[in-house]
Amino acid sequence: MEEGVEIPCLKITNVGQTAAIIDVDSSFVNVRYEVLKNLSNGRERISNKNKKIILNSVIKRISIPSEKTVYILFDDEDFNIPLLIGKININECYIRYKDLFGYEYEDKSCYKNGRIEIEADNKTINEIF
Numbered sequence: 001m002e003e004g005v006e007i008p009c010l011k012i013t014n015v016g017q018t019a020a021i022i023d024v025d026s027s028f029v030n031v032r033y034e035v036l037k038n039l040s041n042g043r044e045r046i047s048n049k050n051k052k053i054i055l056n057s058v059i060k061r062i063s064i065p066s067e068k069t070v071y072i073l074f075d076d077e078d079f080n081i082p083l084l085i086g087k088i089n090i091n092e093c094y095i096r097y098k099d100l101f102g103y104e105y106e107d108k109s110c111y112k113n114g115r116i117e118i119e120a121d122n123k124t125i126n127e128i129f
Contacts (some may be wrong), residue, residue, distance in 0.1 A: 014064040023096040030092040
């Protein structure tokens with residue numbers, strides 16, 4: 001990767017008292033980005049793209065100890081074209097996890113109107129994953 005290239009990165013901090021075990025099969029992020037294309041007349045055309053990344057395509061298992069932070073870097077082939085990428089934003093993030101006691105939770109946030117909006121924060125869910 002070239003220096004100064006922006007690549008989407010997900011920061012997950014476990015603020016709980018026990019380890020959080022991420023369900024990578026159910027967790028995902030939606031990434032929105034712009035691709036700049038040079039046209040033959042010297043002008044640029046901007047193309048907006050979206051990509052849903054399931055976490056199990058990036059990592060196979062993750063457990064985050066109490067009060068620790070992990071960063072997941074999406075070094076995907078779509079983002080490995082630094083001269084063409086304009087803006088990259090993660091516009092939706094859904095994380096599903098359980099604690100060491102077997103309680104299951106979900107977090108969901110979306111990027112809307114220039115702000116991160118929390119739709120679910122440590123919401124308890126009943127399904128077993």
